[in-house]
Amino acid sequence: MKEKTKLLLILAVFLLAYFIPFSHFRIQSAILEAFNMLQDYARQHVLLCLVPAFFIAGAISVFVSQASVMKYFGPKANKVLSYSVASVSGAILAVCSCTILPLFAGIYKRGAGIGPATAFLYSGPAINILAIILTARVLGFEMGVARAVGAVVFSVVIGLIMAYIYRKEDAEKSVDEAMFSAGTEETRPLWKTTLYFLTMVLILIFATWGKPAIPVGFWNAVYKIHWFLTIALLFTLFLMLKYWFNKDELKIWVDSTWGFSKQILPLLFVGVLTAGFLMGRPGLDNGLIPNRYVSMLVGGNSLWANLFASLAGALMYFATLTEIPILQGLMGSGMGKGPALALLLAGPALSLPSMLVIRSVMGTKKMLIYVSLVVVMATITGMIYGAWF
Numbered sequence: 001m002k003e004k005t006k007l008l009l010i011l012a013v014f015l016l017a018y019f020i021p022f023s024h025f026r027i028q029s030a031i032l033e034a035f036n037m038l039q040d041y042a043r044q045h046v047l048l049c050l051v052p053a054f055f056i057a058g059a060i061s062v063f064v065s066q067a068s069v070m071k072y073f074g075p076k077a078n079k080v081l082s083y084s085v086a087s088v089s090g091a092i093l094a095v096c097s098c099t100i101l102p103l104f105a106g107i108y109k110r111g112a113g114i115g116p117a118t119a120f121l122y123s124g125p126a127i128n129i130l131a132i133i134l135t136a137r138v139l140g141f142e143m144g145v146a147r148a149v150g151a152v153v154f155s156v157v158i159g160l161i162m163a164y165i166y167r168k169e170d171a172e173k174s175v176d177e178a179m180f181s182a183g184t185e186e187t188r189p190l191w192k193t194t195l196y197f198l199t200m201v202l203i204l205i206f207a208t209w210g211k212p213a214i215p216v217g218f219w220n221a222v223y224k225i226h227w228f229l230t231i232a233l234l235f236t237l238f239l240m241l242k243y244w245f246n247k248d249e250l251k252i253w254v255d256s257t258w259g260f261s262k263q264i265l266p267l268l269f270v271g272v273l274t275a276g277f278l279m280g281r282p283g284l285d286n287g288l289i290p291n292r293y294v295s296m297l298v299g300g301n302s303l304w305a306n307l308f309a310s311l312a313g314a315l316m317y318f319a320t321l322t323e324i325p326i327l328q329g330l331m332g333s334g335m336g337k338g339p340a341l342a343l344l345l346a347g348p349a350l351s352l353p354s355m356l357v358i359r360s361v362m363g364t365k366k367m368l369i370y371v372s373l374v375v376v377m378a379t380i381t382g383m384i385y386g387a388w389f
Contacts (some may be wrong), residue, residue: 037275052203052204082113098268100124101354114170114366158374264357298339303383350371355367
């Protein structure tokens with residue numbers, strides 16, 4: 001760090017410490033809320049969501065050949081296949097905006113084209129089947145359908161736009177594609193590698209399987225046995241690691257997983273603290289910005305209401321499914337249907353913590369373009385939906 005940067009950082013900390021009115025109730029509440037949100041995040045998401053995701057990302061970077069990534073997600077891959085797989089990935093993974101980050105970083109760093117990679121990044125948290133079903137039940141059938149269709153369309157359109165903007169960069173990846181295909185013989189049969197990854201993905205899915213709001217049907221039946229399924233899968237994974245992998249491979253896998261953890265976790269924690277300080281935890285009114293201001297700003301179906309809902313959703317952190325009761329409360333306080341859909345399309349796919357990590361993976365400019373595309377498309381879609389309904 002340069003001396004000038006150090007001086008500016010010290011000066012900024014001094015000014016904040018000097019001028020912030022810490023005796024004010026709202027400031028005290030926001031500071032406490034930031035750490036409460038960090039604690040909730042650590043308890044609910046780190047062990048069951050992020051840790052499995054980090055191990056999957058580490059496995060992608062070690063056991064998936066660059067040639068395979070280029071074949072299915074590279075710049076020269078069949079666009080129908082790559083975008084189809086990327087755009088519906090959330091239906092399988094059912095993860096939040098932060099859990100998808102290690103997986104996105106894994107495929108992006110292995111050479112995936114920026115189009116399919118960003119389509120995967122958006123769709124992962126946006127196309128959660130349980131969330132869409134719950135949206136339809138709680139907020140209305142048309143809202144659930146609009147969310148599902150909008151999420152799939154968004155992921156493809158955003159991916160295609162990103163691919164077009166950075167087509168020259170993707171073309172440079174394609175130049176070395178022949179190099180990736182040389183000397184990439186698999187050390188084990190494809191079916192073993194497939195089962196290995198499937199087992200880890202299922203562990204992630206079942207370990208985070210939430211209790212459904214309405215305790216009937218398939219989702220509740222799985223919830224009752226999800227820990228038994230998770231334990232059985234963990235035991236299966238242990239046997240795979242013992243008999244299919246050697247010690248050197250496992251060491252490289254752990255090192256790669258640790259590399260992703262070091263890069264992502266600190267940024268996530270800083271982002272969660274900031275989001276908690278500004279907005280507070282979902283459903284509470286303890287952040288720096290009072291909830292009543294949010295409700296006042298998202299009534300009706302104006303351009304500003306939809307834009308504000310999109311921006312607020314993009315900055316806030318939503319754990320999986322928490323956006324639905326929040327929106328139910330906001331709509332009960334006068335929030336328009338258009339802004340509600342705008343928040344649904346921007347919120348689960350983005351958050352301040354995820355923006356920090358995306359920036360570290362693909363740079364500030366790409367991150368800003370990606371976020372802008374999500375916000376603009378969510379705003380326009382919200383206005384159209386609000387005009388129809």
